[in-house]
Amino acid sequence: MAVDPDALAKAFVEHYYSTFDTNRNNLLNLYEEGSMLSFEGEKIQGSHNIVAKLTSLPFQHCHHTISTVDSQPSAVNAGMLVFVSGNLQLAGEHHALKFSQMFHLMPTPQGSYYVLNDIFRLNYA
Amino acid sequence: MAVDPDALAKAFVEHYYSTFDTNRNNLLNLYEEGSMLSFEGEKIQGSHNIVAKLTSLPFQHCHHTISTVDSQPSAVNAGMLVFVSGNLQLAGEHHALKFSQMFHLMPTPQGSYYVLNDIFRLNYA
Numbered sequence: 001m002a003v004d005p006d007a008l009a010k011a012f013v014e015h016y017y018s019t020f021d022t023n024r025n026n027l028l029n030l031y032e033e034g035s036m037l038s039f040e041g042e043k044i045q046g047s048h049n050i051v052a053k054l055t056s057l058p059f060q061h062c063h064h065t066i067s068t069v070d071s072q073p074s075a076v077n078a079g080m081l082v083f084v085s086g087n088l089q090l091a092g093e094h095h096a097l098k099f100s101q102m103f104h105l106m107p108t109p110q111g112s113y114y115v116l117n118d119i120f121r122l123n124y125a
Numbered sequence: 126m127a128v129d130p131d132a133l134a135k136a137f138v139e140h141y142y143s144t145f146d147t148n149r150n151n152l153l154n155l156y157e158e159g160s161m162l163s164f165e166g167e168k169i170q171g172s173h174n175i176v177a178k179l180t181s182l183p184f185q186h187c188h189h190t191i192s193t194v195d196s197q198p199s200a201v202n203a204g205m206l207v208f209v210s211g212n213l214q215l216a217g218e219h220h221a222l223k224f225s226q227m228f229h230l231m232p233t234p235q236g237s238y239y240v241l242n243d244i245f246r247l248n249y250a
Contacts, residue, residue: 038195038208070163070244074199074229083163083227083244098248100225102208104199119195119208123223123248 009071134196186216
């Protein structure tokens with residue numbers, strides 16, 4: 001049965017942000033040692049370093065709301081590019097922050113995906 | 126001599142948007158038949174279809190101003206991921222539009238790059 005790549009991208013995005021919003025430590029399973037994160041221009045490599053960065057962000061509670069999800073095959077080794085825009089609400093803050101983020105997903109031998117590339121930017125007004 | 130990938134990404138971005146803002150038809154050289162564009166959720170494939178879309182956008186003159194450029198190796202066939210945020214000023218419009226865009230660049234046999242994946246979104250306030 002062919003998998004609809006857009007549905008797969010949407011399922012990944014929902015899983016990623018619900019994990020982020022409930023327990024950021026569990027994001028460790030989604031990265032590998034070769035994974036790269038660019039977070040507001042800061043470059044971080046490797047799953048443990050990436051999760052250390054994400055768990056050290058200066059807020060305890062947050063909630064992501066997704067506005068758009070675009071996906072394309074990356075045409076290499078069954079990889080998939082996922083592009084997200086949305087809002088990030090931090091606990092205690094009045095206004096939500098707008099963000100854009102892209103993921104390059106690569107298949108695992110187990111039939112799942114991991115995040116090879118991750119680039120995150122807030123969209124300042 | 127090693128090429129600095131960030132400098133290369135920045136040079137590509139400057140070339141892409143200056144071409145876009147002066148003569149969109151010349152973007153044809155940056156895409157190939159396997160190239161994919163997602164433009165505000167609309168999927169278009171192939172260099173000629175992509176440039177037909179970009180030249181049919183309902184404005185004659187525009188100017189892109191770049192806010193941020195992030196790049197990462199895509200770790201496949203020397204590809205490179207480029208993530209851009211910026212402002213798009215249309216002629217006759219009072220306010221600039223904010224946008225985010227990602228490119229997946231692949232090397233050509235001639236030592237240059239072409240756009241394999243292109244995803245564009247306006248960031249509505």
